[in-house]
Amino acid sequence: MTCDAVPALAAWARAEGLGFPLLSDFWPHGAAARAHGALDRATGAPRRTSVLVGADGRVAWRDEAPPGRARSLDAALAAARRLPASW
Secondary structure (H helix, E strand, C coil), X not given: CCCCCHHHXXXXXXXXXXXXXXXXXXXXXXXXXXXXXXXXXXXXXXCEEEEEECCCCCEEEEEEECCCCCCCHHHHHHHHHHXXXXX
């Protein structure tokens, strides 16, 4: 999940050669995190979670890291690139 704005995510997707849209949790803040069980209700902030969701709503991949630890960008990109074009 990211609170980055849609244009920033679109630019990153183009730079990484990803052929699918990325979801911004920019507004309403927390809606996507809440929908995917990643919102920490105690703090009101999303946990450090990455989720790949297909057009049909199925979760293809998920990764979560504890506060202060980064998720693996390489693992996320590898998972995204493994998805079939029709996903």
